[in-house]
Amino acid sequence: MRRRAKLQTVVNLLAPFLGLILVLVLFSSMPDVQSRFLRVANLKSVATQSVIVALGALGMTLVIIGGGIDLSAASNIALSSVITAYGINAGLPPLLAVLLGILTGGVVGFVNGALITRLRLVPFIITMGMMGIARGVAKWIANNQKIDAPLTWVNELMAKSPHPPWLILAPGVWLMIVLAAATAVLLRYTVFGRHVFAIGSNEAAARLCGVRTNRAKIIFYTLAGLFCGLSGVMEFSRLTVGDPTVAVGLELDIIAAVVIGGGSLSGGEGSILGSMIGVFIMAFLRNGCTMMGWPNYIQEIIIGVIIVAAVSLDQVRHRRPT
Amino acid sequence: MTSAPAAVPALEMRGVTKHFGATVALEAVDFILRPGDVHALLGENGAGKSTLVKILSGALRADRGEMRLDGRPYHPADPLHGRRSGVSMIYQELNLAPHLTVEENVVLGTEVHAGGFLKRQDVRKRIKDTLDFLHHPEIALDSPVRRLSVGARQIVEICRAIMDKARILVMDEPTSSLTREDTERLFEVIGKLKTEGVSIIYISHFLEEVREVADAYTVLRDGRNVGSGRMAGTTLDEIIQLMVGRTIADLFPRLEHKRGKVALSLNSLKGRRMAGPVDFELHRGEIFGLAGLIGSGRTETLRTIFGLDAREDGLVEIEGIKALKVKPWHMISLGAGLLSEDRQGEGLALSRSLTDNITLSRLRPYRKFGFLSLRKRSQAARQWMGELKIKAQGSGQAVANLSGGNQQKAALARLLHQDADVLLLDEPTRGIDVLSKAQIYEWMSRLAGRGKGILFVSSYFPELLGVCDRIAVFFRGQVVDVRPAAAWSDESMMAAATTGRA
Secondary structure: OHHHHHHHHHHHHHHHHHHHHHHHHHHHOOOOOHHHHOOHHHHHHHHHHHHHHHHHHHHHHHHHHOOOOOOOHHHHHHHHHHHHHHHHHOOOOHHHHHHHHHHHHHHHHHHHHHHHHHHOOOHHHHHHHHHHHHHHHHHHHOOOOOEEOOOOHHHHOOOOOOOOHHHOOOHHHHHHHHHHHHHHHHHHHEHHHHHHHHHHHOHHHHHHOOOOHHHHHHHHHHHHHHHHHHHHHHHHHHHOEEOOOOOOOHHHHHHHHHHHOOOOOOOOOOOHHHHHHHHHHHHHHHHHHHHHOOOHHHHHHHHHHHHHHHHHHHHHHHHOOO | OOOOOOOOOOEEEEEEEEEEOOEEEEEEEEEEEOOOOEEEEEOOOOOOHHHHHHHHHOOOOOOEEEEEEOOEEOOOOOHHHHHHOOEEEEOOOOOOOOOOEHHHHHHOOOOOEEOOEEOOHHHHHHHHHHHHHOOOOOOOOOOEHHHOOHHHHHHHHHHHHHHOOOOEEEEEOOOOOOOHHHHHHHHHHHHHHHHOOOEEEEEOOOHHHHHHHOOEEEEEEOOEEEEEEEOOOOOHHHHHHHHHOOOOOOOOOOOOOOOOOEEEEEEEEEEOOOOOOEEEEEEOOEEEEEEOOOOOOHHHHHHHHOOOOOEEEEEEEEOOEEOOOOOHHHHHHHOEEEEOOOHHHHHOOOOOEHHHHHHOOOOHHHEEOOEEOHHHHHHHHHHHHHHOOOOOOOOOOEHHHOOHHHHHHHHHHHHHHHOOOEEEEEOOOOOOOHHHHHHHHHHHHHHHHOOOEEEEEOOOHHHHHHHOOEEEEEEOOEEEEEEEHHHOOHHHHHHHHHHOOO
16 A cells, blocks of 8 residues: 555656656657757757746646636736837836836736636636736737837847856746746745645635635736746747737647646646646647648647647546545 | 533523524524533524534624623634634535645644745644544545545544634534444544543434434524433434424335336346445335445445446346446436435536426427427426425526435436336435435335335435335445345344444
8 A cells, every 4th residue: 555655656756757758759769850859959949938838837837726727828928028028118227127027917917816806706707808808908008019129138038049158048948947946845835835725626625724715816816927927028038029919829838738747727736847847848849840840730739639648647647546 | 621610611602693684594592512512403404503503613693692602702703713712613515625635634724834934843743643642543644635535534624623722613414424433433533522621513414323422402493492402311202303393203104015026137247346246136116225334335336237337247137128238328218217325416417407407317208309398397397396395496496506305305306207117216315304304215115106116225224224125235345135124123234234244
């Protein structure tokens, strides 16, 4: 019994990595791409491409563990990127513009959380509404165009060859790694993190035990918004313009990453490590498919299959002990 | 804790009144709980028991009346306040987060921390000690609660209450999903708590158990306290009379029924989740009881018969016709009907109307060119509601808003409407009030009189003995023995169910 429990833990720990390893092995064994796929330059580029989805996934992991969902994530990223561009374009110091962009994301998240807890409506509906609202506001502010902004240090954040070369990876990638670690610690070692799990697992029980569920929800939706804000800044940094039509449908990629990483849409389950692996599984798949010269639709089909396969494997894993 | 003079009650509720709109939930209820007492709170569903304990816990606020804890005024603002004041609830639906571990659940809401970061060492020691005190050292702190048995989960809740320094513990139907063995262990725990001076309010529909565990009782009817007293010197009949407001002439009404030809026969039936092959025959006009502990394979047998679980081996025949497909729709077409033990989870579509629920398994009569005649359908539903005395505002009312007893009657009405010849009833009286129980027993008897065959799974032996013609006792997935009900007793059934020897 004990040994089985231990084996179970090992399997649970390894399972998410297996998918990633599988994808890596698959592409590095393809004769056409094996020479290029695992090259440092390619790895760096995959890491940089992952930053935007990864930052969104950090917040989404909190929300999904807490039993919610945030469909407004991608619109929020677009809005934040537009705000950042607008700020820089208007002559604000870049740092202030960046903070403004992040804050915008936080405000959107806060409004999500406040509406969900005050109106007592399901998060799906509220954030679906917010998806439209944030996207609309972004287009409005940008006057339905791209906002050009002068190049500043902000655009270095996502540079594939970072300015001081000893950084090796783009500053945005480092930021992603540090924030992922911090969020993992937040979830595992703090009272707040445990309350997020409790709310997602059984909200009524959590409330009865004195957990301030509404406050916790507003906090994690706001955190998710702040992560989207930062992700929007990275989007701006990459594009060098504020584009209100960017990242359409990206919320589904973000949710998919969390779900592939073991997050349960009914709440109570998920991990930062898992979600990050989910992000990289999808990033390497995209990258590998592109190298193979496979058309876009093949990627879409493969990723669709991966989502279904990952979640059904997860089900099997959970069902076994009972 | 024993130093408090006996005159000061642990809890004193005076003139507690609560109205919901025009509905009177509680009217000037007095309730006195002595320290260290187990006080049974009895009454039919809807009598006001849960309203009373919700007011006590702080989940609801009384319109009028006052409460005192150990003589001091007590006005809880919310459940957390109640909990901090020493009033803990152990609910029927367990209040645990299934994904969290035992430790995480016990400390939920009261985590010890430094600057938001958790500090776990001391707490773990204290939880371990408390579980030892409760004689359940086998419960592992790091095990997710969803992996635990129902009995163990309850112990986790009690552990949480004790660590909260609860003075008053409210247990709402604590044994309704426990095995007999777990129930005994729970009673031991209750005994230990009493020695610590903890007072317990014990809500249960199992009156025999109440007599075993309670020191005092209070009966509510229609929101009023209709009688309180010491358990010693009171008979169950007196209590039942208080509960229903009149004597139930016979809790187990028996209408004449005669055993006919074989309705259902199992030949070495073995299902995916069944431990062993099972053989028996059910006749028309017969009520056949399946007794045993929870997990002894009775539910699995019913589910395999009905095609809900995969069949691995063996044969099911209804009226001599072999069931070829292991699918519920096929079994229904052969004349079988199942009433699930999980009324809310799978027995009923809670958000749908009574009409929808009652007619779902047989919509054919209302079909014309592929369209449903809604009028005829609700007429039929109303007819069955009348027959079964289902109390509701109308056939369009959502089942979720009905009391447990009425929900169960709606589930039974579906089988009647379906006109099933073989009724598979899994715990049909669990968690419902005495009057509804008596009505369901009467219907079972009436159906047998109409030539239906009834398989009746129950963990409550007295009702099996009172209602059944024959009873099979299960032990670890196997039938130990089949005898006429008159040849069984409470003791012999318990012996067979716990030892596997007849």
